[in-house]
Amino acid sequence: MASHRAKWTLYHILVGALALVMLYPIIWMLMSSFKESRTIFATANQLFPQSWHFENYTTGWAGVGGYSFGMYIFNSLKIVVLSTVGVALSSSLIAFGFARLNFFGKPFWFAVMMLTLMLPADVVLVPQYIIYAKLEWLNSIKPIVVPQFFGSAFFIFLLIQFIRTIPAELDDAATIDGCGKFRLYSHIILPLIKPALATVAIFSFYWRWEDLLGPVLYLNSPDKYTVSMGLKMFLDSESASNWGAMFAMSIVSLLPVMAVFFIFQKQIVEGISTTGLKG
Structure with missing residues (x-):
């Protein structure tokens, strides 16, 4: 009994220490968001700020150049929702x-x-840009959103493995009852693959939310910028960068991602385990 308790204690100490190491960058960013901008890197070895500057959050939310950070969040949510629905x-x-x-x-x-x-994404950047330019899609969200409505190879392969676990006898029974192919997909298969679809939606949400390359390539107007581009606007190579406001808004931008994870973590584990073990 004593040996089991010692192993249990050691296990939780090691897991807690590992979790602390992994979370330390986020903790450091959180504490830095309350520091004065010019002292952040001068006191990088000090975790807690000497004086708390809560105005970093109000300054960061006000944005840059007359565009509030809330607009960037709205733009990102619009792209994320449309892309996630389309790819799923x-x-x-x-x-x-x-x-x-x-x-x-x-x-x-x-x-x-x-x-x-296996095709590197960088290889197709130039051909894609030329196509979108000829379609006059530049400076809009179409080059980012529309391709998602044609599927993603990774998600297609994941869903194929899940669908193959569903007994084919269900298809035969539905066909005998007069169910067509599309109705078979929408009324039989689609409801049964909800765990895998949840996994697709969550990962798509993460990838689109943190995407920087797509918006940088195709969006030119500040009123269309996403969260990732909004954070970049706090950095100025010619004058002093507002690091405090940038770190503050970085914390704000993490809130939707963390909310999605904690709300749908059961679906993430279920979707990955079922597609991995049964496939």
Whole structure:
């Protein structure tokens, strides 16, 4: 009994220490958001501020150049919601086709889709930019949002593995009852893959929220900037950067991500475990 208690105590001490090491950058950023901007890096080895500057949050929320940080959050939420809905619906529909339907060239197209996972994203940046420029989509969210409605290879593969765990007898029973292919997808398959769809939605939310490259490439007007670009505007190479306000708004920008994680952490674990173990 004593040996078990000692192992239990040692385990929690080690896990707590590891958690503290992993969380220290966020804790340091939180404490730095209350420091005076010019003293942040001069007192980087001091975790707690000598004097608390809560005005960093009001200054940061006021934004830069007349644009408030709330506008950047709204722009990011608009992109994130549209992209998440688009990638979840399109990826699930494509995955249903690969998992349940037989069509000409199916192995070939599946191989092509999987090969796109190995293609570095940087390789297609220039061709994509040229295409969007010819479509006159620049300085809009279309180049960021519209491609999500054509599926993501990673999410398609994940959903295929989940759909294959669903008994094919359900398809046969629904077909006998007069259910067509699209109705089979929308009324039978889609409700049964909710855990995997939740995983897709959550990861899509994270990736789109922290995306900087896409907005930098395609958005030119400050009123269309996202959170990542809004944070960058606090840095000025020609004059003093407002580090305090930037760290304050960095903490604010983490709140939606943390809220999504704590609310849907059960779906994250369930979706990953079911797609990984049953696939």
